[in-house]
Amino acid sequence: MTEEIIIAGFGGQGVLSMGQILCYSGVMQNKEVSWMPSYGPEMRGGTANCTAIISDEQISSPVLNTFDTAIVLNQPSMDKFEDAVKPGGLLIYEKNGMTRKPKRTDIDICAIGAYDESVKMKNTKVFNMIVIGGFLKIRPIIDIENVIKGLEKVLPERYHNLIPLNEEAIRKGMEIISVEHKLN
Amino acid sequence: MSENLIKPENLVYKKTDAMTDRVLHYCPGCGHGTAHRILAEVIDEMGIQNETIGVAPVGCSVLAYYYFNVDMQEAAHGRAPAVATGIKRVFPEKYVFTYQGDGDLAAIGTAETLHACNRGENILIVFINNGIYGMTGGQMAPTTLAGMKSSTSPFGRDIKTMGSPLKMTELVAQLPGTYFVTRQAVHKPGNVRKTKRAIKKAMEYQKLNKGTCFVEIVSNCPSNWKMTPVQSNKWMEENMFPYYPLGDIKVPEEK
Amino acid sequence: MKELRLMKGNEALAEAAIRAGADAYFGYPITPQSEVIEYLMANRPEDRTGMVVLQAESEIAAINMVYGAAGCGKKAITTSSSPGISLKQEGLSYIAGAELPCVVANVVRGGPGLGTIQPSQSDYFQSVKGGGHGDYKLIVLAPNSVQEIVDFTRLAFELAFKYRNPVMIQSDGIIGQMMEKVELFEQIPRVEPDYDWATLGRKNGKPATFITSLQLQAEEQEKVNLRLQAKYREVEKNEVRYETYKCDDAEYLLTAFGSCARITRKAMEMARDKGYKVGLLRPQTLYPFPVDAFNKLAEQVKGILSVEMNAGQMIEDVKLAVNGKTKVEHFGRFGGMIPSPDEILNALEQKIIGG
Numbered sequence A: 001m002t003e004e005i006i007i008a009g010f011g012g013q014g015v016l017s018m019g020q021i022l023c024y025s026g027v028m029q030n031k032e033v034s035w036m037p038s039y040g041p042e043m044r045g046g047t048a049n050c051t052a053i054i055s056d057e058q059i060s061s062p063v064l065n066t067f068d069t070a071i072v073l074n075q076p077s078m079d080k081f082e083d084a085v086k087p088g089g090l091l092i093y094e095k096n097g098m099t100r101k102p103k104r105t106d107i108d109i110c111a112i113g114a115y116d117e118s119v120k121m122k123n124t125k126v127f128n129m130i131v132i133g134g135f136l137k138i139r140p141i142i143d144i145e146n147v148i149k150g151l152e153k154v155l156p157e158r159y160h161n162l163i164p165l166n167e168e169a170i171r172k173g174m175e176i177i178s179v180e181h182k183l184n
Numbered sequence B: 001m002s003e004n005l006i007k008p009e010n011l012v013y014k015k016t017d018a019m020t021d022r023v024l025h026y027c028p029g030c031g032h033g034t035a036h037r038i039l040a041e042v043i044d045e046m047g048i049q050n051e052t053i054g055v056a057p058v059g060c061s062v063l064a065y066y067y068f069n070v071d072m073q074e075a076a077h078g079r080a081p082a083v084a085t086g087i088k089r090v091f092p093e094k095y096v097f098t099y100q101g102d103g104d105l106a107a108i109g110t111a112e113t114l115h116a117c118n119r120g121e122n123i124l125i126v127f128i129n130n131g132i133y134g135m136t137g138g139q140m141a142p143t144t145l146a147g148m149k150s151s152t153s154p155f156g157r158d159i160k161t162m163g164s165p166l167k168m169t170e171l172v173a174q175l176p177g178t179y180f181v182t183r184q185a186v187h188k189p190g191n192v193r194k195t196k197r198a199i200k201k202a203m204e205y206q207k208l209n210k211g212t213c214f215v216e217i218v219s220n221c222p223s224n225w226k227m228t229p230v231q232s233n234k235w236m237e238e239n240m241f242p243y244y245p246l247g248d249i250k251v252p253e254e255k
Numbered sequence C: 001m002k003e004l005r006l007m008k009g010n011e012a013l014a015e016a017a018i019r020a021g022a023d024a025y026f027g028y029p030i031t032p033q034s035e036v037i038e039y040l041m042a043n044r045p046e047d048r049t050g051m052v053v054l055q056a057e058s059e060i061a062a063i064n065m066v067y068g069a070a071g072c073g074k075k076a077i078t079t080s081s082s083p084g085i086s087l088k089q090e091g092l093s094y095i096a097g098a099e100l101p102c103v104v105a106n107v108v109r110g111g112p113g114l115g116t117i118q119p120s121q122s123d124y125f126q127s128v129k130g131g132g133h134g135d136y137k138l139i140v141l142a143p144n145s146v147q148e149i150v151d152f153t154r155l156a157f158e159l160a161f162k163y164r165n166p167v168m169i170q171s172d173g174i175i176g177q178m179m180e181k182v183e184l185f186e187q188i189p190r191v192e193p194d195y196d197w198a199t200l201g202r203k204n205g206k207p208a209t210f211i212t213s214l215q216l217q218a219e220e221q222e223k224v225n226l227r228l229q230a231k232y233r234e235v236e237k238n239e240v241r242y243e244t245y246k247c248d249d250a251e252y253l254l255t256a257f258g259s260c261a262r263i264t265r266k267a268m269e270m271a272r273d274k275g276y277k278v279g280l281l282r283p284q285t286l287y288p289f290p291v292d293a294f295n296k297l298a299e300q301v302k303g304i305l306s307v308e309m310n311a312g313q314m315i316e317d318v319k320l321a322v323n324g325k326t327k328v329e330h331f332g333r334f335g336g337m338i339p340s341p342d343e344i345l346n347a348l349e350q351k352i353i354g355g
């Protein structure tokens, strides 16, 4: 198994930490992982993205042009990465703030209203965990227990009381993600 | 003369010709944008767009050459005063300015700054002091206040091991080569007006060939101070101004 | 016990420096390597081991602080990225001339000039051919993973002291910024230096020590140069490091170093899937260069493609090594652009297999 993922959105959406959490969780599940951020001026108030690779084998290139999965959280990111999904791959997009639907017909497409859900949960900080939940529903490459273990590693001790909330967010994401286009 | 150049409030948002149409890349609430604008206005009002050559630094204002509608050169980090010296010495009739941040001017470029001022180069140095390395993500600058947190002083600046915040402006005022040295701010309309007047004077002095003019602008960096623009201005007033008091430090004797 | 962590290359370098028993770090912020000093400042090595960490006012100051500390026999390290490394060249020449041990890491970005902050390998010539003045060499290590960043940081200090020579770790924006699993080695205790060449303070009855790179007489300078050259020959004999992948039956050879070798390896796998017998030789030391390994493979393969994130720099050493025995071509992207595996495979087919 090798899953090559690009996660892209606005700087404040927790894009980079989403990739890190997936990688930490991968380590907990004895996978090989690599995480590579976009860095530099483009991040200032603008868009951010990271590549996360989770694999059973040694990872050769940490930077890629095409991906198994693209998780796009704003319109510029959809515009940039929709075409970078490999045929047969997966595109997950956040509904909030999108002005158009994806056009590809040769990939699976899923939508998630993670922002609205995070508002309902009265904590927009769990936005990215809802997205992770949605992704793991469609691509169950890591067990939820290992995501929690990963979180325990990433989060400083003083935030560990927030882990149940994050777990709830993951489960919510699994519930609310909807399949818009499915290849068979 | 300068008083009546400041037009009523409704002209505040009229673009000056000495700025291009490029959209500024600065973060919301950052002082760089205002400082650019008043410097450009002065150039515009003096009608010296074709007589001015500017030097951009390495820092958040590295792209200043996109924004000023005058000829500009981009210098290596800290070397702007030396580059400006080269320009002014071969084009003594031109108006030459540098625009530099505190890392650029007061850390890596200290030697170039002191020596350009000591030689009394007839240039204007605009010095944006935001107490931090903005561009590279909030590392400690020589001007970072004692106890102030930055990404390379995460427990606060410890003056025992990291030195005291450097008052470059007071330092260059000591040198016989400087002619007009002042410290201003651009966070309030009144300060903007004062700063603009200072920059205008400094530009005009270039024609007198009497030495270096040095205008420090104490500014903010909401992004790396991790504050809202409003908070950052308040913090600046409460913490930066007591250490870096505003006002003229060295004024020409005549008149 | 060995410790497994997920770390950024830059942070791993900082942690490895602490664990290698470094006495001092001096540096100046620059993207994409500021995490090194930020990590050190946040992790308080002065409390952990007594290691000194200082943000200098410039890269020139930082390398000269290293000179001073190294002259005292201490393990000193500085890191920067391309424009800052250019400023360190004067200091490096003096350090090489005075035969002092130190470690320098260059997290390379695209140039020339201010260039771009994106990853590049365009400083190969500067590192390998001596970026400063005078006939000197740096030992140059080229890690291709976060793990190798850790291992080579430790190795760099060992080599620096073994040969009393500056060692350059040639990283880049990819290796510096990416996160991977790493196994950290256990803390190596800092040691009190006791070298007769170091300025430790004069001892009674013994002559004073001085550190210099100056010789007033040409005859004396030539002796220094000959001694340095003899040392470099030793380095060339003992310290060549490289890795080969699938070279046993290879008819074509790819070569690349650092992060680019990771991408090239993916291209090699794709080429193998297409039925081409392709191998990969990855120099881990850029100086000393794996001359013999290339020379041997040159007799076996029909051509070599040197894949670099620059306009063709390592290819010169590959050509010298194979000495005309086989065709050598270059494929590169530069200015911060990263070649894709498809592009590399395409270049291999065009320039080597088909050409």
Ligand SMILES: Cc1ncc(C[n+]2csc(CCOP(=O)(O)OP(=O)(O)O)c2C)c(N)n1
Residues within 6 Å of the ligand: B058, B059, B060, B061, B077, B100, B101, B102, B103, B104, B105, B128, B130, B132, B133, B134, B135, B136, B141, C028, C029, C030, C031, C059, C083, C084, C087
């Ligand atoms: C030789 C060299 N060293 C380091 C850098 C990285 N660098 C770019 S801008 C900067 C500091 C900018 O801070 P400042 O001058 O205060 O400007 P600000 O961004 O705060 O306006 C540094 C260290 C560089 N470009 N060149």
Ligand code: SF4
Residues within 6 Å of the ligand: B025, B026, B027, B029, B030, B031, B032, B060, B130, B134, B135, B220, B221, B222, B223, B224
């Ligand atoms: S980082 Fe700071 S100095 Fe730079 S543009 Fe943003 S607010 Fe201004």
Ligand SMILES: [Mg+2]
Residues within 6 Å of the ligand: B059, B101, B102, B103, B128, B129, B130, B131, B132, B133, B134, B141
């Ligand atoms: Mg600054």
